[in-house]
Structure formats: C-alpha cells, structure tokens
Amino acid sequence: MKFTDSPVIDLQVLNSQLSFHQDNGSMHVGTSVWPCSLVLVKFAERWHPQTCAVTPNPYSDILNFQNKRGIELGAGCGVAAMGLFLLGLNNVVITDIAPVMPALKHNLKKNKPVLNKSLKTAQLNWSNQDQIKSLNPPLDVVVATDVVYLEETVGPLLSTMEALLGENGVVLLGYQLRSPEAHKKFWELSGDMFDIEKVPHEHLHPEYAYEETDVYIFRKKKKQ
Numbered sequence: 001m002k003f004t005d006s007p008v009i010d011l012q013v014l015n016s017q018l019s020f021h022q023d024n025g026s027m028h029v030g031t032s033v034w035p036c037s038l039v040l041v042k043f044a045e046r047w048h049p050q051t052c053a054v055t056p057n058p059y060s061d062i063l064n065f066q067n068k069r070g071i072e073l074g075a076g077c078g079v080a081a082m083g084l085f086l087l088g089l090n091n092v093v094i095t096d097i098a099p100v101m102p103a104l105k106h107n108l109k110k111n112k113p114v115l116n117k118s119l120k121t122a123q124l125n126w127s128n129q130d131q132i133k134s135l136n137p138p139l140d141v142v143v144a145t146d147v148v149y150l151e152e153t154v155g156p157l158l159s160t161m162e163a164l165l166g167e168n169g170v171v172l173l174g175y176q177l178r179s180p181e182a183h184k185k186f187w188e189l190s191g192d193m194f195d196i197e198k199v200p201h202e203h204l205h206p207e208y209a210y211e212e213t214d215v216y217i218f219r220k221k222k223k224q
C-alpha cells in the first residue's frame with residue numbers, strides 16, 4: 001500500500017511543517033512515501049521528552065536524542081530522518097541505494113528552510129561492507145521504516161543493523177507486513193539478534209495509528 005497517490009505529502013512535526021514530493025510512478029519504491037515513516041515520526045513526537053506531559057514517560061530515554069548519532073536505512077524520501085531531526089536527532093546520516101538518492105536529495109532541498117541545515121546523506125547498500133564501515137559505527141539510533149519487503153534483503157538488512165548499532169543503542173523500526181516470506185524470515189532472524197519491544201498500538205499517535213502498521217524498538221542482546 002502506498003500511502004496516497006498525492007504527489008505532495010505534508011507532515012506537521014511540533015511547530016514545523018515538512019513537505020515531501022513523491023513519485024509513485026518510478027521503478028524504485030524509495031521514491032514514494034510509505035506510511036510507517038509517518039507513524040514512526042508521529043509516535044516519537046507524541047512521546048518527545050521535551051514536550052510530553054505524561055509521567056513517567058516510558059520512552060523518555062530512547063527518544064532523548066541529545067548527543068546521539070543516528071542513521072536512517074533505506075530512507076527513500078527521508079521522512080523518518082527529517083522528522084526525527086526536528087525532534088532533536090541532530091546528528092543523523094540519511095542513506096539509501098544510489099538510484100534513490102536524487103529523490104532523497106530533492107526532498108532535503110525542499111525542506112531545507114524548515115530544517116535550517118543540510119543533513120548528511122550517504123549511499124548505503126546493505127550488502128556493501130565497505131559502505132557500512134565508512135559510516136563509522138557504533139551509532140546510537142538506527143532508524144528504518146517499511147524496509148522489510150524482499151526476502152533476499154532481510155539477512156543483509158539485519159546484519160547492517162547489527163554492524164551499525166552500538167551496545168546501548170536502539171533500532172527504531174516502523175513495520176508493516178509486505179511479503180509473507182520476508183516477514184517470516186525477518187522475525188525469525190531478528191529474534192536471535194535483538195531484544196524486541198513492540199510499542200502498544202494505543203501509544204501511537206491517534207491520527208497516525210493504522211491497524212496494519214507497528215513500531216518496534218530493538219536492542220542488542222547482551223552478551224552472556
């Protein structure tokens with residue numbers, strides 16, 4: 001499911017409005033905005049430690065991005081990274097494969113007046129070990145939304161997450177079932193590599209809580 005056919009998608013984050021161009025007609029899925037990205041950003045906005053009035057806030061540590069280094073994998077138009085940037089993830093690198101970079105860069109440029117900064121981008125194919133190393137892990141926050149849809153990329157995706165994530169870091173994952181084969185493999189393998197917390201649906205932003213879309217928090221399993 002593409003989020004909508006509209007060529008422009010707006011997303012309010014705190015007092016700022018991001019706006020994205022998408023091209024649903026291209027041969028690359030990354031030129032579309034996918035719904036999990038919006039769901040993840042609005043979840044993080046809802047529990048943002050600086051503005052959330054709920055105490056105790058169960059997400060105050062993971063959503064306190066101060067002094068943390070982050071990365072988005074398979075970013076597409078870059079919705080999740082730009083949204084989290086506005087929530088304090090100032091040091092973030094936005095990555096995807098080469099053919100998607102023009103759409104990503106176009107959207108970064110479009111949002112530069114709101115972001116007030118040029119965010120860093122890098123090409124990253126999950127099968128490319130040199131590209132993974134060049135990102136100087138370990139990182140504190142690995143962001144990924146709607147990236148589990150091809151069975152053959154599940155292994156490389158999880159290995160990339162593991163290679164980039166610091167011992168005390170978190171993966172913030174926006175997830176929707178896209179392919180039964182990829183789904184089965186992803187949840188079999190990820191359970192061996194990470195401790196997995198599923199955000200209860202009632203903790204999502206009420207206007208961005210689609211029945212089929214979930215947010216997960218992965219942490220590295222502690223070595224025995």
Ligand SMILES: C[S@@+](CC[C@H](N)C(=O)[O-])C[C@H]1O[C@@H](n2cnc3c(N)ncnc32)[C@H](O)[C@@H]1O
Pocket residue numbers: 028029030031032033034035036037073074075076077078079096097100124125126127144145146147149153156
């Ligand atoms: C369904 S799109 C989601 C895009 C964006 N995260 C969103 O939620 O709008 C999947 C993304 O994963 C990227 N991707 C697929 N295989 C990849 C690989 N092997 N290495 C890096 N990125 C990959 C695609 O280029 C695409 O941008």
